[in-house]
Amino acid sequence: MTPLELSERLWRFAARIGKVVDSLPDSRLGRHVAGQLVRCGTASPPNYDESRVAESRADFIHKVRIALKELAETCGWLRFIIIAELLPENRIAPLHVEGSELTAILAKSVKTASSRKSRPTSEQ
DSSP states (O other): OOHHHHHHHHHOOOHHHHHHHHSSSSHHHHHHHHHHHHHHHHTTEEEEETTTTTHHHHHHOOOOOHHHHHHHHHHHHHHHHHHHTTHHHHHHHHHHHHHHHHHHHHHHHHHHHHHHHHSOTTTT
16 A cells, blocks of 8 residues: 555545544533544544655654554544444444554554664664
């Protein structure tokens, strides 16, 4: 998957999160979850895109880690929506799977970039 394809996948995920947010019940709990989910669920794509123009490898790793943390939080809120029965599980489960896959991709990206950063050069 190219960086552009990953970016597109993250933006589509965020759009789907937005639709979930809009369908949460208008209750105290529903509004709370909606507020949390809209923030974390739409934060990964811009952070990932920012990483693509990073000023250094360290900056790249930092931005991808932020995107990764936001995805992890998003997956947590999706699990909560299922547990609290705020929306049907069959509606949320595919989105949770997508979030988990994106989390794995970004985690691997951080791991790869970090290992390259610490690898000694042949001149040492």
